[in-house]
Structures are given as structure tokens and as C-alpha cells.
Amino acid sequence: MLDIQNLSKTFGPRRVLTDVTLRLVPGEVYGLLGPNGAGKTTTINLLSGLIRPDIGRVLIAGEAASDRTKSYLGIMPQQNLLYQSLTCGENLAFFGKIYGLPSSLRSQRIFTCLKAVNLEDRVDSIVGALSGGMQRRLSLAVAIVHQPKLVVLDEPTTGLDIEARYDVWELIRQLKHQGVTVLLTTHLLDEAERLCDRIGFLKQGHLLAQGSLSELRAYIPAQEVVTIQTTDEAAAMAKAKTYGLTQRRYDGQLAFWLPERLELRELLAKFEGCPIDSIARSPVTLEHIYLEMTSSF
Numbered sequence: 500m501l502d503i504q505n506l507s508k509t510f511g512p513r514r515v516l517t518d519v520t521l522r523l524v525p526g527e528v529y530g531l532l533g534p535n536g537a538g539k540t541t542t543i544n545l546l547s548g549l550i551r552p553d554i555g556r557v558l559i560a561g562e563a564a565s566d567r568t569k570s571y572l573g574i575m576p577q578q579n580l581l582y583q584s585l586t587c588g589e590n591l592a593f594f595g596k597i598y599g600l601p602s603s604l605r606s607q608r609i610f611t612c613l614k615a616v617n618l619e620d621r622v623d624s625i626v627g628a629l630s631g632g633m634q635r636r637l638s639l640a641v642a643i644v645h646q647p648k649l650v651v652l653d654e655p656t657t658g659l660d661i662e663a664r665y666d667v668w669e670l671i672r673q674l675k676h677q678g679v680t681v682l683l684t685t686h687l688l689d690e691a692e693r694l695c696d697r698i699g700f701l702k703q704g705h706l707l708a709q710g711s712l713s714e715l716r717a718y719i720p721a722q723e724v725v726t727i728q729t730t731d732e733a734a735a736m737a738k739a740k741t742y743g744l745t746q747r748r749y750d751g752q753l754a755f756w757l758p759e760r761l762e763l764r765e766l767l768a769k770f771e772g773c774p775i776d777s778i779a780r781s782p783v784t785l786e787h788i789y790l791e792m793t794s795s796f
């Protein structure tokens with residue numbers, strides 16, 4: 500559905516994307532993750548035709564990006580692009596028209612899309628008078644009003660409260676169910692973990708790795724991560740070193756990778772003699788994998 504081939508982009512002397520290739524199949528939800536400035540929005544701007552690549556190309560539904568392919572594509576940008584002095588209904592009617600939505604379907608689609616983002620009672624509200632979260636949801640309604648085959652969501656739930664976030668997640672699941680392909684960027688790793696079939700990690704313009712969560716777990720050769728609080732970290736680190744455990748810090752806390760699952764007593768035995776205040780075990784999560792990919796330990 501979306502075929503991004505060898506994209507490279509520079510802005511002046513700064514290279515922001517290098518040889519990025521990714522392919523999304525119909526009905527797939529793909530999460531593009533990476534730190535601030537990694538090149539996620541630039542990738543989106545390239546595939547929407549807002550900017551042109553120096554090298555590489557983008558195919559949407561097998562066609563080179565053109566005015567025609569624009570109607571296949573719905574985009575929710577990071578900054579809402581809404582007409583503040585128009586109503587919600589007028590915004591949707593305007594964008595629907597631009598994207599070729601037949602006038603016979605327009606009022607039905609406006610109602611369906613506003614309902615999908617829980618704004619059905621706001622059809623006549625002026626956008627400038629809506630809360631930030633409501634404007635974010637309207638922006639999502641705009642992205643889907645013309646029933647695109649490919650929806651690109653740039654940080655769709657940033658600024659939303661938890662219930663609104665659940666609603667957006669549910670909407671993304673429905674889009675997938677309808678066979679719509681979704682490319683999303685997010686800094687919320689639990690959002691990516693819950694929604695995405697595959698995830699790609701972008702860092703300094705390079706796509707470092709991509710795959711399903713279970714495929715990405717292979718980057719951390721551990722069954723569990725154990726986090727330890729102790730008044731003598733040096734002693735815990737020394738013990739862990741004797742067992743060959745890989746050491747990390749997550750949110751400042753000392754942690755080790757366990758290559759195999761251990762009984763609690765076996766685990767405690769490894770740190771015998773260390774003044775342990777607490778010990779917590781967790782499976783390998785997307786957060787661990789993300790940090791491994793994007794940080795330099």
C-alpha cells in the first residue's frame with residue numbers, strides 16, 4: 500500500500516534522512532518511532548508530497564506520488580491545520596471537497612467522522628472555540644473524511660486525555676479492520692505496543708531496525724529485566740558481572756538482563772551479600788528495545 504524506497508533528504512548542509520526504505524501492506528498499522536529530530540515528520544512530509552526527496556521515491560497503492568494519489572491519503576499533521584473561524588462541519592466539508600469526496604456523500608461522511616471522534620454534537624461549533632483536545636480529534640476526522648486507503652497520523656494522541664486517547668486507539672483499530680493502512684508516529688511506547696503490527700526505529704535519519712514486537716525482542720537477548728534498588732550499587736554490579744549479566748540504567752535505576760527466567764530465590768541468591776532494598780522483574784518491553792536502539796549506553 501505504501502512503498503518508500505531509498506529516501507534521502509538534506510536541508511542545506513544537514514542530512515536528515517538517509518536511505519530510508521519501508522513498505523506497508525494493506526490493513527497494516529506501522530509505528531515509526533524515534534527521538535525528537537529523528538526525521539519522522541520529514542518522512543511524512545515526503546510521502547504527502549509537501550517536500551521532495553533528494554534521492555528515492557514513494558509509491559502509494561503502486562503509483563508514484565501525484566495529485567491522484569493524494570486522494571488515497573489522509574494525513575493528520577503534528578500541528579492541526581484547521582480553519583479556526585469555520586465550524587467543524589464546514590472544515591470537514593471543505594477538506595472533503597478538496598480530496599474529491601462526492602457532494603452526495605458529504606453530509607453523511609461529516610456526521611460519521613464527527614461521531615467517530617465523539618464530536619457529533621459539535622458540527623456547528625466554531626473550531627477556535629474548541630479545546631485543544633477537541634481540535635486534535637477534529638483533525639483526525641479531517642484525515643479520514645474522504646475514506647482514504649492510507650492514513651498517516653503524526654503523534655495523533657499528543658495532548659489528549661486518557662479517555663480521548665482510548666477513543667482514538669479504537670478508531671485506529673476500526674480503520675485497520677476496514678482494511679485501511681495506518682502509518683503513525685508517536686512518543687508513547689505503550690501506544691505503539693498496543694496498536695502497531697510492526698514498528699520501525701528511526702535515529703538521525705537512519706531506519707535502524709523494523710519488525711513486529713516479537714521480532715524486535717531479538718535485539719535484547721534476555722527473558723526478563725530485573726531492576727534493583729540497593730544502597731551498594733557497586734556490590735550489585737560486581738555480582739552481576741561475575742554472572743555475565745548485561746547492565747543497564749532505566750530512568751536512573753540499576754537493571755540487569757536475565758538470559759533465562761529464574762525462581763525468585765535463585766535470583767536473590769545471585770545477589771546474596773548485597774543490601775537489596777527492592778528487586779523488580781519485568782518482561783522485555785518496547786521501552787527497553789527502544790532505548791537499546793536509540794540511546795548510546
Ligand SMILES: Nc1ncnc2c1ncn2[C@@H]1O[C@H](COP(=O)(O)OP(=O)(O)OP(=O)(O)O)[C@@H](O)[C@H]1O
Nearest residue numbers: 510513515533534535536537538539540541542577
Ligand atoms: N524545513 C526544514 N528546514 C530545515 N531543517 C528542517 C526542516 N524540517 C525539518 N528539519 C530538520 O530535520 C530534522 C528532522 O526533523 P523532523 O521534524 O522530521 O523530526 P521528528 O522525528 O519528526 O521530530 P519530533 O519527534 O520532534 O517531531 C531536524 O533536525 C529538523 O530541525
